[in-house]
Amino acid sequence: MPDRTLILGGARSGKSVAAERLLSAEPDVLYVATGGEDFGDAEWADRVAKHQARRPASWGLAETIDLVPLLASSGSPLLIDCLTLWLSRTMDSVDVWSDLSRAGLVEQRITELADAWATTARRVVAVSNDVGSGIVPADPGTRLFRDLMGRLNTTISLTSDQVLWTVAGRTLPLT
Template identity: 80%
Template sequence: MSDTTLVLGGARSGKSIAAERLLSHEPDVLYVATGGSDSGNAEWATRVAKHQARRPSSWGLAETIDLVPLLEDSGPPLLIDCLTLWLSRTMDAVDVWSDLSTSASGPTAAMAELDNRIAALTAAWSATSRRVVAVSNDVGSGIVPADPGTRLFRDLMGRLNTTISLASTQVLWTIAGRTLPLT
């Protein structure tokens, strides 16, 4: 049986720190960074450096959005940070944005591919033999965004969080550095 935990929260809520604490006693963890390098962005570089400084030096690192093979393989626990960036980069990879203006007339090939990738991720998450902790932003608690692209992202993030949550053995919600179990 899998041991999967989803840690949800808003921006800067402490969810990454909470996820790291869950695996802090493990000597060998593979930290999976889904954000990409975003080279040239000083703010991003500072955020990445803070995350790196908190992690034990014994932990490995994989920078990828190709999560399914990692979930299918055996190995040390995974800490995936984060599903929000995974979704954003996956939407870019399948080019959802170019189809946005035509999506009102029905499903597009890009959206079908995105649906397939979400389904594959959820299936791999459900079947993994590894201990996995993933971080994800809760983006649905605010106002309805005015533009279609932001609404689409918010809706897809909610769907991804829901499917991963329902396939998880534990779901935690972090607010102001405090983490609460969701049942």
């Protein structure tokens, strides 16, 4: 039986460190970074460098939002960091920000990802932000992002073997 773990929490809560800790005994992990290019953003480059410095040198790296083929294949454990950036970049890829009626295309990709997650034979740990606990966003695009993020987290959570909540560097199981 595969081990599918979802780690949720707020921004900078320690989710990535918790995910890395869960897989620390594994010599061969594929770290899947969904954040994309930094395009000259020094702060983003610094975040990426800190993540890279924490990971064992033996871990591989894939920078992609094309998660379905990775989940469908066999191999070493996956650490997906993170589903929040996956959703943002997926929304970018279908240009939903300029035409909110394209949200159905994003929902289709969420369904495809959730199906692959539910049936993967790989051990996988994914990190995702809980963005629904704050204020209601003022604009329709950001509200759509919040709503889709909630749908994605719920869908992945319901087919996970383990769901963890991280706050202030502490990780608690959700049952």
